[in-house]
Amino acid sequence: MNSKSFWGWSSTEALREGGESGGFVTSFLESIVGKYDNILAVRKTGTVFEGAVMSIDSKEDAIKTQGALHAVCMELSHYIKKGERTAIVLKPCDARAVIENMKRNHVERENVLLIGLNCGGTLPPVDTMRFIDNYFELAPEDIVKEEIAKGKIIFKTTSGKEFWKTIDEIEEEGFGRRENCRYCDVKIPSMCDIACGNWGTPAGKNITFVEVFTENGNNALEQAVREGFINVGEPSEKMIAVRSKINGIMKKMAGGWNKRIIGRLRNMPNEERLAYIKNVLSPCIACYACRKACPVCKCGDDCKCMQMDPDDSLPISIFHSIRLLHLTESCIGCGNCSDVCPVDIPLAHLHQLFARNYEKKTGYKPGMSIEDIPPLSRGDLPEGY
Amino acid sequence: MSFEPKILAFLCNWCSYGAADMAGTSRLQYPSNIRIIRFMCSGRIDPNFVIEAFLRGADGVMITGCHIGDCHYIDGNYKTVHRYEFLKEYLDTLGIGSERLTLEWCSAAEGMKFSQKVTEFTERIRKLGPSPIKGDEQ
Ligand code: SF4
Ligand code: SF4
Ligand code: SF4
Ligand code: FES
Numbered sequence: 001m002n003s004k005s006f007w008g009w010s011s012t013e014a015l016r017e018g019g020e021s022g023g024f025v026t027s028f029l030e031s032i033v034g035k036y037d038n039i040l041a042v043r044k045t046g047t048v049f050e051g052a053v054m055s056i057d058s059k060e061d062a063i064k065t066q067g068a069l070h071a072v073c074m075e076l077s078h079y080i081k082k083g084e085r086t087a088i089v090l091k092p093c094d095a096r097a098v099i100e101n102m103k104r105n106h107v108e109r110e111n112v113l114l115i116g117l118n119c120g121g122t123l124p125p126v127d128t129m130r131f132i133d134n135y136f137e138l139a140p141e142d143i144v145k146e147e148i149a150k151g152k153i154i155f156k157t158t159s160g161k162e163f164w165k166t167i168d169e170i171e172e173e174g175f176g177r178r179e180n181c182r183y184c185d186v187k188i189p190s191m192c193d194i195a196c197g198n199w200g201t202p203a204g205k206n207i208t209f210v211e212v213f214t215e216n217g218n219n220a221l222e223q224a225v226r227e228g229f230i231n232v233g234e235p236s237e238k239m240i241a242v243r244s245k246i247n248g249i250m251k252k253m254a255g256g257w258n259k260r261i262i263g264r265l266r267n268m269p270n271e272e273r274l275a276y277i278k279n280v281l282s283p284c285i286a287c288y289a290c291r292k293a294c295p296v297c298k299c300g301d302d303c304k305c306m307q308m309d310p311d312d313s314l315p316i317s318i319f320h321s322i323r324l325l326h327l328t329e330s331c332i333g334c335g336n337c338s339d340v341c342p343v344d345i346p347l348a349h350l351h352q353l354f355a356r357n358y359e360k361k362t363g364y365k366p367g368m369s370i371e372d373i374p375p376l377s378r379g380d381l382p383e384g385y
Numbered sequence: 386m387s388f389e390p391k392i393l394a395f396l397c398n399w400c401s402y403g404a405a406d407m408a409g410t411s412r413l414q415y416p417s418n419i420r421i422i423r424f425m426c427s428g429r430i431d432p433n434f435v436i437e438a439f440l441r442g443a444d445g446v447m448i449t450g451c452h453i454g455d456c457h458y459i460d461g462n463y464k465t466v467h468r469y470e471f472l473k474e475y476l477d478t479l480g481i482g483s484e485r486l487t488l489e490w491c492s493a494a495e496g497m498k499f500s501q502k503v504t505e506f507t508e509r510i511r512k513l514g515p516s517p518i519k520g521d522e523q
Contacts, residue, residue, distance in 0.1 A: 271517050274480030278518075314440045315518050321436045328475060357478045358471070376471055381463050385453055 096367025116189030118197025121181030193217030200243025403493025428461025
């Protein structure tokens with residue numbers, strides 16, 4: 001189907017006030033309680049720098065997932081189990097990982113309802129706490145809300161005060177969004193059933209902009225409206241344009257970072273790049289955490305890369321060279337590998353360098369649609385042979 | 386000491402190994418720089434074999450198989466082609482350089498072609514010099 005756009009908000013006044021952008025997602029979740037084996041979302045725990053995955057079994061559970069969390073970088077695709085009907089709230093990279101898992105028959109498309117959230121990037125929690133301490137002299141527990149809006153990262157405190165800096169300023173100082181988020185170029189998760197966000201909504205109105213991509217998403221939304229959980233309205237042409245403009249700005253920013261981070265590696269002379277890759281991988285202590293955290297590596301513990309010692313004496317370990325090979329076709333740039341590496345190896349930009357070069361050559365971008373077959377799995381004969 | 390390239394050649398059992406055999410029985414000369422590993426089909430060659438060859442000190446890798454349409458397993462060499470294109474990009478990205486990898490089709494009757502291609506590829510690698518990823522002890 002062609003995608004359809006709505007403005008949506010919760011029919012419950014309290015949720016409309018309390019939720020992010022009119023409590024749309026919260027009430028949408030309320031509306032599907034009991035209709036899936038598993039409904040998954042992230043909820044706050046303690047501070048805004050900490051979250052936990054929650055399985056939603058009741059309307060009360062749904063309400064606990066209110067509010068956005070930018071400084072929590074959790075990856076949810078790991079929690080979807082084969083054969084279970086699952087509805088899940090996720091950001092574009094998680095959704096792309098789910099799509100890759102569907103291509104590999106780890107998850108069935110028809111069993112899953114993907115509720116996507118637009119994403120301008122997430123913040124690494126520990127660095128962000130350090131940042132608010134350094135620049136605003138605030139403690140993590142002073143922050144009740146954080147927000148990324150209009151090019152700024154905004155922190156709200158218990159006493160109702162707002163502290164902010166522009167994303168550019170923060171990132172020039174070495175803080176801000178995770179590196180992979182800066183060059184991430186999928187900001188609206190069009191591979192989901194529906195995508196929700198506050199881009200393209202009038203200021204101060206507490207509304208969510210919802211784009212519906214599939215019949216499944218459409219049916220679920222219509223049902224939520226019918227059963228009185230959600231109100232919808234038609235967005236104005238002007239606001240539809242505003243949303244795509246914001247998306248454009250975010251993508252342009254991502255393009256700039258892509259040049260700075262991936263382009264820098266791409267433009268190195270061959271020998272220099274090879275030396276960089278060798279050196280950057282050399283502190284590896286062979287913990288396999290990067291492999292375990294990767295949402296698109298789902299071969300399990302029997303996978304051949306797990307039989308290889310990341311600490312062999314080769315110039316680049318077989319473990320890492322297999323991972324570089326396999327992820328060239330499937331890395332969706334979620335940054336988990338870099339996040340978990342105990343010796344801070346910037347793995348994500350290595351994998352993205354390979355994946356983006358391959359994408360340039362073949363036009364194949366992982367995680368965008370289950371219809372896109374990875375070139376290595378195609379049975380056809382490429383042109384020129 | 387002058388540089389003698391180490392080249393690993395992956396040959397499929399049905400055509401290209403036959404071609405190498407033919408080159409031998411016809412007493413055609415080609416450089417002794419290549420070390421041959423036989424596979425049942427070029428479609429069995431995992432990209433990782435190629436990378437491992439480089440990691441373990443090869444200066445160049447040659448993949449050979451049956452001509453398109455002649456693969457003993459019908460379309461095994463279609464897979465070879467996708468992997469070859471993939472590997473070229475990979476080797477360029479890694480910094481080893483795609484020119485250190487080649488793909489040639491040789492039928493069992495093409496002993497001459499086989500010996501020529503080995504000679505050409507060996508000269509190409511000789512000009513390129515040792516592989517940049519080689520460890521000091523390799
Ligand atoms: S990688 Fe992209 S989708 Fe994932 S958190 Fe970062 S910006 Fe969002
Ligand atoms: S390699 Fe790293 S960035 Fe790429 S999908 Fe896996 S964990 Fe995410
Ligand atoms: S997480 Fe880091 S240290 Fe652990 S295996 Fe991966 S690269 Fe090596
Ligand atoms: S058998 Fe020779 S390429 Fe498949």
